[in-house]
Amino acid sequence: MNKRYVMVHDENKCIGCQACNVACRTENDVPDGVARLQVRVEGPFGEMPNLHYSYARISCQQCEDAACIKVCPTGAAYRNDDGIITINKDKCVGCQYCVAACTYKVRFMNPVTRVADKCNFCTDTRLKRGEQPACVTVCPTNALVFGDANDASSEVAQIIATRATYRDKVHLGAEPRVYRIPAKKGGIAS
Amino acid sequence: MIKLDRRAFLKGAGASGAACAFSGGLPGSIAAMGAEPLKGSATAVNSMCEMCSTRCPISARVVDGKTVFIEGNKAAKSFGGKVCARGGAGHSLLYDPQRIVKPLKRVGERGEGKWQEISWEQAYAEIAEKMQQIKQQHGAESVVFSSKSGSEHGYVFDLAKAYGSPNTFTHFSLCPGAYGVAAQVMFGTKVKRDLGNSKYIINFGHNLYEGINMSETRGLMKAQMEKSAKLVVFDPRFSVVASKADEWYPVKPGSDIAIALALNHVLIADNLYDKAFVERYVAGFEQFAAQMRDYTPEWAASLTDVSAKDIRRIAHELAKAAPHAVVDFGHRNTFTPEEFELRRAIYAANVLIGNFERKGGIYAGKKAKTYNKFAGADVAPSLAKPGVKIPSPTAERIDTYDKQFSLVASMGGVYQSILDTFETGKPYPIHGWIMARTNPMQTMTDRARIEKVLKGLDLVVACDLYISETAAYADYMLPESTYLERDEEIADKSGKNPAYYVRQQVVEVIGDTKPAWQIFRELGIKLGYQDYYPWDDIHTLQLAQVHKDYALLKRIKTEGYVSFGKPLMLREPKMVADFTAEFATAIAADDDGSYGSHLKFKTPSGKIELYSDTVEALVAGRGNIVFRDVTLKQPDELYFIQGKVAVHTNGATHNVPMLANLMSDNAVWIHPKTAAARGIADGDKIRLTSSAGSEEGKALVTKGIRPDTVFAYMGFGSKNRELTRATGKGIHCGNLLPHQTAPISGMCVHTTGVKLEKA
Numbered sequence: 018m019n020k021r022y023v024m025v026h027d028e029n030k031c032i033g034c035q036a037c038n039v040a041c042r043t044e045n046d047v048p049d050g051v052a053r054l055q056v057r058v059e060g061p062f063g064e065m066p067n068l069h070y071s072y073a074r075i076s077c078q079q080c081e082d083a084a085c086i087k088v089c090p091t092g093a094a095y096r097n098d099d100g101i102i103t104i105n106k107d108k109c110v111g112c113q114y115c116v117a118a119c120t121y122k123v124r125f126m127n128p129v130t131r132v133a134d135k136c137n138f139c140t141d142t143r144l145k146r147g148e149q150p151a152c153v154t155v156c157p158t159n160a161l162v163f164g165d166a167n168d169a170s171s172e173v174a175q176i177i178a179t180r181a182t183y184r185d186k187v188h189l190g191a192e193p194r195v196y197r198i199p200a201k202k203g204g205i206a207s
Numbered sequence: 208m209i210k211l212d213r214r215a216f217l218k219g220a221g222a223s224g225a226a227c228a229f230s231g232g233l234p235g236s237i238a239a240m241g242a243e244p245l246k247g248s249a250t251a252v253n254s255m256c257e258m259c260s261t262r263c264p265i266s267a268r269v270v271d272g273k274t275v276f277i278e279g280n281k282a283a284k285s286f287g288g289k290v291c292a293r294g295g296a297g298h299s300l301l302y303d304p305q306r307i308v309k310p311l312k313r314v315g316e317r318g319e320g321k322w323q324e325i326s327w328e329q330a331y332a333e334i335a336e337k338m339q340q341i342k343q344q345h346g347a348e349s350v351v352f353s354s355k356s357g358s359e360h361g362y363v364f365d366l367a368k369a370y371g372s373p374n375t376f377t378h379f380s381l382c383p384g385a386y387g388v389a390a391q392v393m394f395g396t397k398v399k400r401d402l403g404n405s406k407y408i409i410n411f412g413h414n415l416y417e418g419i420n421m422s423e424t425r426g427l428m429k430a431q432m433e434k435s436a437k438l439v440v441f442d443p444r445f446s447v448v449a450s451k452a453d454e455w456y457p458v459k460p461g462s463d464i465a466i467a468l469a470l471n472h473v474l475i476a477d478n479l480y481d482k483a484f485v486e487r488y489v490a491g492f493e494q495f496a497a498q499m500r501d502y503t504p505e506w507a508a509s510l511t512d513v514s515a516k517d518i519r520r521i522a523h524e525l526a527k528a529a530p531h532a533v534v535d536f537g538h539r540n541t542f543t544p545e546e547f548e549l550r551r552a553i554y555a556a557n558v559l560i561g562n563f564e565r566k567g568g569i570y571a572g573k574k575a576k577t578y579n580k581f582a583g584a585d586v587a588p589s590l591a592k593p594g595v596k597i598p599s600p601t602a603e604r605i606d607t608y609d610k611q612f613s614l615v616a617s618m619g620g621v622y623q624s625i626l627d628t629f630e631t632g633k634p635y636p637i638h639g640w641i642m643a644r645t646n647p648m649q650t651m652t653d654r655a656r657i658e659k660v661l662k663g664l665d666l667v668v669a670c671d672l673y674i675s676e677t678a679a680y681a682d683y684m685l686p687e688s689t690y691l692e693r694d695e696e697i698a699d700k701s702g703k704n705p706a707y708y709v710r711q712q713v714v715e716v717i718g719d720t721k722p723a724w725q726i727f728r729e730l731g732i733k734l735g736y737q738d739y740y741p742w743d744d745i746h747t748l749q750l751a752q753v754h755k756d757y758a759l760l761k762r763i764k765t766e767g768y769v770s771f772g773k774p775l776m777l778r779e780p781k782m783v784a785d786f787t788a789e790f791a792t793a794i795a796a797d798d799d800g801s802y803g804s805h806l807k808f809k810t811p812s813g814k815i816e817l818y819s820d821t822v823e824a825l826v827a828g829r830g831n832i833v834f835r836d837v838t839l840k841q842p843d844e845l846y847f848i849q850g851k852v853a854v855h856t857n858g859a860t861h862n863v864p865m866l867a868n869l870m871s872d873n874a875v876w877i878h879p880k881t882a883a884a885r886g887i888a889d890g891d892k893i894r895l896t897s898s899a900g901s902e903e904g905k906a907l908v909t910k911g912i913r914p915d916t917v918f919a920y921m922g923f924g925s926k927n928r929e930l931t932r933a934t935g936k937g938i939h940c941g942n943l944l945p946h947q948t949a950p951i952s953g954m955c956v957h958t959t960g961v962k963l964e965k966a
Contacts, residue, residue, distance in 0.1 A: 032416040034853035039295035
């Protein structure tokens with residue numbers, strides 16, 4: 018396993034338009050009422066006229082040290098050959114341990130399949146066909162970049178090396194693989 | 208082609224619950240009718256979106272027999288192969304159990320919601336009979352025709368012409384019209400903006416990050432991220448575009464014009480304008496400059512709540528970035544009765560900084576005819592306009608009864624004049640209304656008045672996908688195939704160079720629906736106008752469009768979007784150099800490396816007209832760009848303004864399952880101070896009351912709005928029962944907006960005063 022697939026979300030470029038959310042639902046057959054991926058626009062924070070919104074991607078963080086895998090009693094939650102955490106539907110018994118254990122609260126029970134579900138970077142759909150994840154494909158403003166961070170020539174590796182990025186809740190030690198480029202308040206980072 | 212199972216598809220689209228709830232409910236719906244198993248293409252088909260009016264080039268394919276995955280067509284560079292939430296959700300409309308797939312005839316009172324399924328033949332026969340009857344009794348001009356602009360309006364308006372009615376209306380006066388009319392008057396042509404190459408952008412509430420126009424939205428982001436462009440936004444609301452701006456000014460609603468005028472004042476008074484450009488290309492500068500003398504930043508500050516210091520500085524920064532700078536002329540031009548002057552004032556600032564046909568400025572589209580003239584050869588194919596010339600009706604249009612609207616009449620008409628004319632009977636009474644894919648009950652103002660008009664007509668026909676709020680009052684509902692189910696003629700998408708694209712069928716037609724071209728052709732033939740419909744299908748028409756060039760047609764259909772040549776802006780030396788290097792036969796550049804000597808304007812003076820004799824002749828005192836004070840609200844009221852959201856389109860998408868799930872309500876934005884004064888907390892039920900009507904909604908208490916203003920996203924709060932997911936959710940803006948038409952531009956004004964209380 019020498020790949021390290023990561024997603025970079027540039028919060029300067031994100032406009033919260035939900036194109037990613039819709040594309041993800043379509044590609045991965047996500048039922049109503051649950052979501053593998055959302056962008057939450059929150060705020061405004063600050064005082065007029067110095068206000069700002071936050072644009073946050075909410076989805077599986079593909080933790081290097083993943084609680085969902087540790088707690089799964091049947092091996093349904095596992096790391097694929099490409100390093101992406103995915104779910105073996107046949108092995109899932111619906112115990113919801115993974116839902117409870119998820120550091121980022123992004124796992125859910127799929128009301129149609131009755132098994133645990135979450136973002137897997139489209140590994141079994143688009144990646145399998147040699148395409149980019151659905152959200153990256155459609156993002157109107159190119160706010161998402163996806164690729165193998167172990168490949169130094171990849172765009173994601175270069176972004177991580179050269180841009181200020183942060184990851185959510187790193188103090189919990191799960192080592193998430195979703196990187197965020199923070200928005201410069203009141204303007205766009207160059 | 209693969210076989211699809213409809214049940215699996217509905218399940219896949221997440222609409223199975225709705226299918227059960229609706230089973231057998233609404234006559235003519237997918238749920239009630241059932242449908243044959245579906246067939247669709249598993250390989251990508253390049254086509255054209257229709258979830259909003261931008262009509263982005265898309266690429267769509269059926270995936271695993273369950274869903275249609277829609278993305279942008281990568282061949283269209285400025286669109287980047289991208290698609291927004293609305294575009295990506297198109298398939299959920301396609302298989303929506305509530306969608307109407309069989310012609311319907313009203314059996315109860317208009318708007319009562321009682322329908323009967325009928326055959327197309329019966330629908331055509333009965334509509335044609337009624338139309339003939341009205342024509343004999345009252346004249347053809349007493350039937351009005353309206354349609355959303357785009358592919359539909361051509362088919363509907365051809366029928367109007369054949370029938371003999373001059374009264375055809377598009378969405379123009381309800382949304383974008385003023386910038387079109389203003390451009391026509393000043394430049395003699397429509398203009399485009401080159402946001403992607405701009406280094407300084409002034410924006411008056413053009414919220415491109417929510418009202419997404421893919422190419423322009425991407426251009427704005429490109430300018431900000433790659434060109435480090437500065438973005439200055441004036442908007443009473445903290446919109447997404449405001450949140451991404453370098454500077455945001457919560458300007459007083461409807462007062463933007465004072466800022467635009469003050470920018471012009473500073474550019475002239477401080478000698479910042481491009482004198483050479485003005486001298487060479489502009490007429491009426493003296494009258495204009497004299498008028499601008501009074502519009503100081505100090506004057507504007509008193510009206511707008513933006514400081515004079517900031518306005519003056521912004522004008523200087525704009526001039527410094529010129530010519531690669533732009534004052535954005537907006538999209539939804541419905542803020543104030545002075546829209547015509549506002550949009551002219553904005554154009555004037557662009558003229559003063561000499562950004563016409565310069566990178567990052569404004570420019571005129573280069574269709575094949577113009578482009579080839581510069582290239583000295585046919586480097587881009589021209590499209591033919593095949594067809595039979597239908598004689599123009601001789602009766603006067605209802606909107607030119609008031610002569611000041613003669614400019615708009617030729618562009619899309621004053622839509623809301625249908626209501627005025629119905630009430631006054633001037634210049635003559637109206638008896639019928641035939642419409643396609645238009646929903647004036649959501650996009651026009653004074654809903655109650657529209658309802659009254661629709662109830663009072665002899666014949667109302669609606670062609671739509673759902674029983675829209677307006678279609679609910681029709682006598683006949685003609686179900687159109689969605690854009691994913693139909694082929695259409697080739698469309699021109701030229702920008703800086705010529706480009707064409709085409710809408711193509713992705714899945715086979717569901718139920719008993721037809722494309723608009725076929726519906727209005729068949730109705731026309733039933734009326735006896737077969738001579739005006741020389742082709743049987745769209746493929747014959749497409750072939751005629753490309754002058755029977757099979758290879759070209761094949762290329763356009765395969766690639767979906769084809770552009771020719773290199774981008775050209777006539778006053779951009781580098782682009783002109785690239786152009787002349789590319790085409791050996793090209794016209795030689797001027798001494799300064801530009802095509803500046805070839806720049807002509809189709810105005811009476813042949814120049815850009817900062818003062819217009821044409822307009823002066825229509826309404827005395829309007830030739831020059833003049834500020835007029837307007838009353839948009841009473842002292843004890845709040846301003847009520849609206850805007851677009853990224854996941855919905857005006858009056859069209861609120862019932863589409865996937866989009867309704869994303870957002871089904873429009874909570875009203877209220878400033879904390881304003882809310883507190885009325886004892887309103889976030890999430891509380893509130894009531895808005897205006898001179899036109901009253902609406903109950905939910906409060907969104909937020910600092911992102913001026914204390915004297917409330918805001919709501921438009922298109923929500925439908926009132927007819929058929930749109931189950933959208934009805935009764937949120938406030939209906941059209942029920943709060945009184946009827947008011949802006950002079951010259953004919954715009955339907957969308958700002959008014961409301962009283963706010965806890966419900």
